[in-house]
Amino acid sequence: MEQNKLNRSFRIFKTPFDLAKAFAQELVNDINAAAEKQSSFTIALSGGNTPALLYSVLAEKYGSSVDWSIVHFFWGDERCVPPDDPESNFWMVFVKLLSKIDIPLQNIHRIAGENIPEIEAERYSEEILRNTRIFNDLPVFDHIVLGMGNDGHTVSVFPSNKELLFSDKLCDVTSHPVTRKKRVTITGKVINNSDAVTFLVTGHSKARTVERIFKKESDFPASFIRPLHGKLEWFLDAEAGKYIQ
Numbered sequence: 001m002e003q004n005k006l007n008r009s010f011r012i013f014k015t016p017f018d019l020a021k022a023f024a025q026e027l028v029n030d031i032n033a034a035a036e037k038q039s040s041f042t043i044a045l046s047g048g049n050t051p052a053l054l055y056s057v058l059a060e061k062y063g064s065s066v067d068w069s070i071v072h073f074f075w076g077d078e079r080c081v082p083p084d085d086p087e088s089n090f091w092m093v094f095v096k097l098l099s100k101i102d103i104p105l106q107n108i109h110r111i112a113g114e115n116i117p118e119i120e121a122e123r124y125s126e127e128i129l130r131n132t133r134i135f136n137d138l139p140v141f142d143h144i145v146l147g148m149g150n151d152g153h154t155v156s157v158f159p160s161n162k163e164l165l166f167s168d169k170l171c172d173v174t175s176h177p178v179t180r181k182k183r184v185t186i187t188g189k190v191i192n193n194s195d196a197v198t199f200l201v202t203g204h205s206k207a208r209t210v211e212r213i214f215k216k217e218s219d220f221p222a223s224f225i226r227p228l229h230g231k232l233e234w235f236l237d238a239e240a241g242k243y244i245q
């Protein structure tokens, strides 16, 4: 059942698996609708354990039934590591989904974590512009899938670098606040120009952050994600949503 608080629609599911199955179904419906219109479908993915569950469900339940040739996969952020590094968000999606579906290589637009970060942020901005629709002089993704950290970060916009939410750049370089490891991330303006944005958030450790985002305007990075013209949904499991239901 869809609910709404502070103009954010959310749905709460009993388990992370129920959440992943429900969102996978919604995403596949949108992909199939795009296929019927002979159009492509651009989606930016996130790393993290909760998004990872979605990728496994997509491969297992829809791996052979979806026309993946119309889907263009992008990443919302990437750790600055080689593509086969266990830390790589690309590698996680490759293992759980891309290696199990029939998709043209040119539809996989990974952030090259092995490149010099500042150069890669520029290169990736161009790759996004070449492969997405443009609206308000900004790229439009059909869907962006986001996770959220306990500190309210999303993609690689952490509380310590919230200026990336308002940057004029499409992609920028940042560092993890604890490990100091470099990352390339899309910025808030790109996310808020998307046709649809869905947060996938599970676990008790997120519950208080979710409560503060939904019960009053807070200044977590995830609070600033409000698509200007697109749909915003929060998919929560019972643990993450326990203080707002």
Ligand code: 6PG
Pocket: 046, 047, 048, 049, 050, 051, 077, 078, 079, 089, 146, 147, 148, 149, 150, 153, 154, 155, 156, 202
């Ligand atoms: C990353 C992700 C990050 C992630 C959140 C949630 O590269 O780590 O892009 O934003 O989505 O940290 O991760 P969990 O679902 O594992 O808590």
